[in-house]
Amino acid sequence: MQLIDRDGRLTPVLKILTDYPRDDLAHDEVHQSLVTACVTRGLYPANIDVGSIASLDTIVAGFKTAQLVFNSKLGYGHIFHTNCAPRKNIVSVKSAGEKIVLGMTASGVVLLAVNAGYTLAPFHDAVKAGEMVFFQTSVPDSGSQFRSRDYFPDAMADLTLHLATRFASMGEEKIRQTLKARGYRELLEGLSYLGEPLNISSFPQLPEGTIYYIDNFGNMKLNMKHAKIVAQYKPGTPLVAAIGNTVCDVVVGDVGFSMGEGVVAITSGSSGWALGAGEKEMFAEIFLRGGRADSHFPGATTGDQLLAMTRADLERVIETLKGASGDVSGRHDLYNISEARIMHMLARARLLNGFDSSELQKAFAANDLEKRLMA
Numbered sequence: 151m152q153l154i155d156r157d158g159r160l161t162p163v164l165k166i167l168t169d170y171p172r173d174d175l176a177h178d179e180v181h182q183s184l185v186t187a188c189v190t191r192g193l194y195p196a197n198i199d200v201g202s203i204a205s206l207d208t209i210v211a212g213f214k215t216a217q218l219v220f221n222s223k224l225g226y227g228h229i230f231h232t233n234c235a236p237r238k239n240i241v242s243v244k245s246a247g248e249k250i251v252l253g254m255t256a257s258g259v260v261l262l263a264v265n266a267g268y269t270l271a272p273f274h275d276a277v278k279a280g281e282m283v284f285f286q287t288s289v290p291d292s293g294s295q296f297r298s299r300d301y302f303p304d305a306m307a308d309l310t311l312h313l314a315t316r317f318a319s320m321g322e323e324k325i326r327q328t329l330k331a332r333g334y335r336e337l338l339e340g341l342s343y344l345g346e347p348l349n350i351s352s353f354p355q356l357p358e359g360t361i362y363y364i365d366n367f368g369n370m371k372l373n374m375k376h377a378k379i380v381a382q383y384k385p386g387t388p389l390v391a392a393i394g395n396t397v398c399d400v401v402v403g404d405v406g407f408s409m410g411e412g413v414v415a416i417t418s419g420s421s422g423w424a425l426g427a428g429e430k431e432m433f434a435e436i437f438l439r440g441g442r443a444d445s446h447f448p449g450a451t452t453g454d455q456l457l458a459m460t461r462a463d464l465e466r467v468i469e470t471l472k473g474a475s476g477d478v479s480g481r482h483d484l485y486n487i488s489e490a491r492i493m494h495m496l497a498r499a500r501l502l503n504g505f506d507s508s509e510l511q512k513a514f515a516a517n518d519l520e521k522r523l524m525a
Contacts, residue, residue: 153227187307208267216272220423226258286345359504368442376418
C-alpha cells in the first residue's frame with residue numbers, strides 16, 4: 151500500500167469532483183467544509199483537492215471519475231467524491247435531490263457519488279465482473295440547497311475516518327487479503343450510513359460510440375474500446391462518420407499521431423483502464439493532428455452517438471433507397487434526406503450501432519434491407 155506514513159498510519163488522499171468552476175465561491179466553500187470536517191475528526195490527509203467537471207453533465211462526471219478511480223495507483227485510502235446533481239423533475243420544499251451511493255474497487259479505492267443521470271454508467275462492466283461494488287447510503291439528500299457544502303463533506307470525512315480506523319485495527323496485510331477476497335462489505339461494515347448493495351440494473355448504459363468527453367484540444371473521446379474498432383476495420387480504412395446532422399470522412403488509425411497532419415482519424419486515445427488482471431484497454435478517440443477534431447462536427451456534445459460505416463456500404467444503401475417503395479419513402483421521409491439522416495435511419499432500424507454494421511451486412515446478404523427498414 152502507498153498511503154502509509156513512517157509511523158504505520160494511513161494517510162488518505164481525498165479528491166472531490168464537482169460541477170463548480172475552480173474560481174467559483176462554491177468551490178472554495180466545499181473545500182473549506184471538507185478541510186473542517188477532517189480537522190474536527192482528527193484527520194490530516196496527505197492531500198485534499200477539489201477538481202471541476204462540466205456543469206450538470208453527468209456523462210463527463212462519470213467518465214472523469216472512472217478514469218481517475220480505475221487508474222489510481224494509491225489504492226486503499228484514495229477516496230473520491232463526485233457531485234453532479236441536475237435535480238431534474240424534482241419539485242420539493244426540502245430541496246431533495248438524487249441519492250448518494252458508495253463504491254469500492256478491488257484495489258481499495260472508494261468513492262461517494264451522487265447517483266444522477268449517467269454518472270454510474272462507466273462502472274457497469276466492473277460491477278458486473280465483481281471488480282467493484284456499490285452500496286446505497288443514508289447520506290441526507292434533502293434539507294439544503296447546498297448539499298455539497300452542508301452534508302457531503304461530513305460524509306466523506308466519516309468515510310475517511312472509518313477507513314483509517316479499519317486500517318489501524320486490521321493491519322495492512324489483512325486489508326490486502328480482504329480486498330483480494332472481494333470482502334468489500336467487511337471493510338465498510340460499521341460505517342453509519344452504509345446501506346444495501348446496488349443491483350446491476352442501477353447502472354445505465356450508453357450506446358456504443360457515444361461521446362464521453364471532449365478535451366481542451368477538441369479530441370472527442372468515445373465510450374468504445376479502440377481494439378473493438380480495429381477488429382472490424384483495419385488501420386488505414388476510410389469511413390464516413392456522422393454526428394447529428396453532420397458527416398465527415400475519417401480514417402481508422404492506430405494511435406493519436408499515427409495519421410498525418412490534417413487527417414481526421416479514429417485512433418486509440420489517451421484514456422482507458424484495465425479490469426481485474428486484464429490489460430489496460432484504451433478508448434477510441436476522434437483526433438485531428440494539427441487542429442480540433444470537434445470543429446468538423448459543429449454542435450457535437452457529450453451524449454451524442456457517433457455512427458460510422460464505409461463509403462461503399464453507404465452508397466449501397468442509397469442505391470437501395472432509390473428503388474424503395476413509397477411505404478419506405480413515407481415512413482423515413484426520404485424526400486428530405488441526407489447522408490447523416492440515412493445513417494441515423496439505419497441506427498433506428500438497428501442495422502448500424504456505432505461502428506458495428508454487422509446487421510446491415512446480414513441485410514445485404516439476405517437482400518432484405520427494405521424489409522428490415524419497415525420492421
